Amino acid sequence: VTATRQNAARNDVNHGKIESDTNDGSKGAFDIMVANILAGTLVDKVELIHDAVRPGGNIALSGILADQVGEVSDAFRQKFDLDEPVFLEEWALLSGTRN
Numbered sequence: 001v002t003a004t005r006q007n008a009a010r011n012d013v014n015h016g017k018i019e020s021d022t023n024d025g026s027k028g029a030f031d032i033m034v035a036n037i038l039a040g041t042l043v044d045k046v047e048l049i050h051d052a053v054r055p056g057g058n059i060a061l062s063g064i065l066a067d068q069v070g071e072v073s074d075a076f077r078q079k080f081d082l083d084e085p086v087f088l089e090e091w092a093l094l095s096g097t098r099n
Contacts, residue, residue, distance in 0.1 A: 032058045039068035043075040050079040053098045061094040069094065 008014075033053050035042060042049075042061055053059060059080060064072050069085050069092045076082060082096035 028052070028054045030054060030057060032060070034060045034062075036063040039064050039072050042072050046075045046079065049076075050098065055098055057098050059094075059096055059098070062091065064092045064094060066090050066092050068092075 028051065030053050033049055035045075035049065042064070049059060059076070061072065061076070066087055072094055073082055073085070076094065076096065080096035080098055082094060086093040086095075
């Protein structure tokens, strides 16, 4: 969270509300969830991410190595309508909408 706030300030982005955890009873409350973490953690947290995003809300998942897109897509596909992945060199971004 600290790094996210610093990067937002450095890039002159109004970050609004940045949360680090959804264990505060905010189930299904977020319009968008952005996660820039490793693929294994994303797969482990699919339920937490799903529960935190409101129906029809969006996700943007990055920090995924290109060769791990299939694993992450498989984990999220049942709970999210995924867009085509976007690749930049060896990295990928997955985005989608909660079912």
